Amino acid sequence: MTAADDHPGIVGSPAPTERVLRWPDEAATAAFAARLAAAPELRRAFIALHGDLGAGKTTLVRHLLRACGVAGRIKSPTYAVVEPHEPTDAAGAWQAWHFDFYRFDDPREWEDAGFRDIFASTGLKIAEWPEKARGVLPTPDLDLFISSDADDVRHVTLTASTATGRALLRQVADGAPPQENLYP
Ligand SMILES: Nc1ncnc2c1ncn2[C@@H]1O[C@H](COP(=O)(O)OP(=O)(O)O)[C@@H](O)[C@H]1O
């Protein structure tokens, strides 16, 4: 990390828009989720999760919702496309929607199922398989690209496209310097 990264307010040193992280095990995924849950910006963010089946997208969402104070069993939305949640913290309840667009193939559903309204609302929108809803989905604040290597280590690239996304990136990258040098 450079001195400029430590002081994102300095004129001429824009906030970073990309980070590479490494999750050696599910505990690392959970630790990341806990840092993300602590960001106030999460409550109005749209986060898109990319990666093959088994990459760990649903696992991350479950840890994140749990860290946000969602109690009980966290159902996966695979058949329903979206699963609403109501995280509760000291300030009260707020809204979170977990999307899985794997089976989304009719853009009319975007209007009919009220997805447009959800994306116009505050609250967290987090989506698996955003590629399947290309053309109707807005630009994510933050994109996560997750891949798994032969040792089951997850390599995660985070890309921020908005001020909200950059704020989230700062939050989760705290204490985690850019790791591009790990990939010569
Ligand atoms: N960081 C990690 N390291 C090792 N295994 C993980 C990690 N994250 C998740 N897993 C495991 O890999 C699987 C990922 O499944 P899932 O989260 O359903 O993937 P996806 O939603 O991307 O298809 C789960 O069995 C989970 O326990």
Ligand SMILES: [Mg+2]
């Ligand atoms: Mg999944």
